[in-house]
Amino acid sequence: MKRIQTLREQFATHRIDGLLVASMSSIRYLSGFASDEGGVALLLIGGNREYLITDYRFGEQAREECSHVQVVVRDRARQTLGDLVRELAVECNIQQLGYEREHFPHGRWLDLAAEMEALVLKPVRGLVELQRRIKDNEELGYMRRAADIGDRALDHLLGMLRPGMTEREAAVELEYALKRAGSESLAFPTIFTSGPRTSRPHGMPSERPLRRGDLITADFGAVISGYRSDMTRSFVLGKANPKQREIYQLVRAAQALGVESVRAGIPYSQPADTVSRFLADSPYADYAGEGLGHALGLDTHEQPYLAPGCDELLQENHVVTVEPGIYVPGWGGVRIEDDVRVTGSSTELLTRFTRELIEI
Structure with missing residues (x-):
């Protein structure tokens, strides 16, 4: 497989x-074996x-999903994991x-390493x-589908x-809608808060009931073939008051600036510093x-982060979130988050739900 050969290089x-x-996400990426169990x-x-x-x-699942990788089903009663890894490493002439x-x-590593003393x-x-x-x-196609389901x-x-x-009832409705639309699981535990929360x-x-005039924040994601979306929207149940509108428009402008600042060839820190x-x-x-966002893919929070001090460079076909927020204790907060693909000198928004203030 090309991915494994690229890694070998x-x-x-x-x-x-x-x-x-050992990372289950990386195992899926390289072999096709999919499991959320660590x-x-x-x-x-x-x-x-x-x-x-x-x-x-x-074993059966692995043989079905890993056509280009040899599957070894360990007899846990007869052989330790460290002994099996050492045995296979010797077969591969790994030193x-x-x-x-x-x-x-x-x-876990101490247990494994104790049985692999012959290896460096x-x-x-x-x-x-x-x-x-x-x-x-292919990966981008999965992420577009996950974002569309979220929308x-x-x-x-x-x-x-x-x-x-x-809040809990609303979150359950949202999660049901995600799965009914085709999401294989939740990208992460749904965040759903209202009012000062x-x-x-x-x-x-929580069990807090929604009230007219509440700010509401929903942060959630869908999963397609392991690839995740991650979107946040804040809105008002009823008519927004002047302060809600003021803070929302501030965050909206910051988020637009953040998306506009993302492009290939610049440090991950630069959009965060701009915002x-x-x-x-x-x-x-x-x-x-703090910070502006993070990389996204088979894991929801991947490195690098759009954050001060991160000198790694954005490249074409990196996917990141852009999610500035204002959080005022005792009053409430606003966050707007989108999934953004770097396309060179511009970006592609994978999440397309409106960023204008919604009054329900």
Whole structure:
């Protein structure tokens, strides 16, 4: 497979001749094996062989999804994971084995490493994630579909919201609409807040009933073939008051500036710095959220972040979120978030739902 071969070409730079992949998102990217359960598989890539290691619960699925990778179903009662990895590494003539340092819990890695003393173990960081940043046409197609599902689900929800409905009830309706429209799961736990609770950037839905005049924030995402959307909209249940309108228009202008600032060849920090300077001149500068967004793909929050100090460069077909916000404790908050593909000197908005202030 081209993705695995591209990865192998990086081995010499990192002075390894094999890689043990533990991130379930990266395993899916490289092999096709899909599971939201952490730790149910490992992918061992050698110089000319690759093995998907799992157990009896996932053997049939793995053989169906991994046509170009040899599936090894470990007998957990007879062989430890470390012993099997060592055995396969010897078959592949691996002597310098890299492993994903961020994706092995410390205890699990100690257990594995204790049985692989004959190998030189080298931690590597972000090797597969770096390759995953640039999306191909198939990946972009999945992300467009996920974004479209999010647009349609929110449109459905807005037609149902009424005073007296609780935040939790509204979130359930939104999640049902996502799945009914074809989302295979939720991209992340839905954020849904109302009234003064909208000042919590990641507030979880509560039993608070919606009230006329409330600001409402919904942050949610769909999933297609593992690829995620991530959209936030703030709106008002009823007629917006002057302060709600003022803050909304400020965030709307900041978000438009952020999207306009994203382009290939500039540091990830530059759009964030541009928006930060814009908000610093406003009366609500002290209430602006940190950073501007993050990369997006098989994981909802991927590196790099659109944040001060990030010198990595945006490239064509990177997908990022742009999500400035103002959060005033005790009053409420506003965030507008879109998924943005870098197309060179411009951008493509994957999420298309209106960014104008909605009064329900």
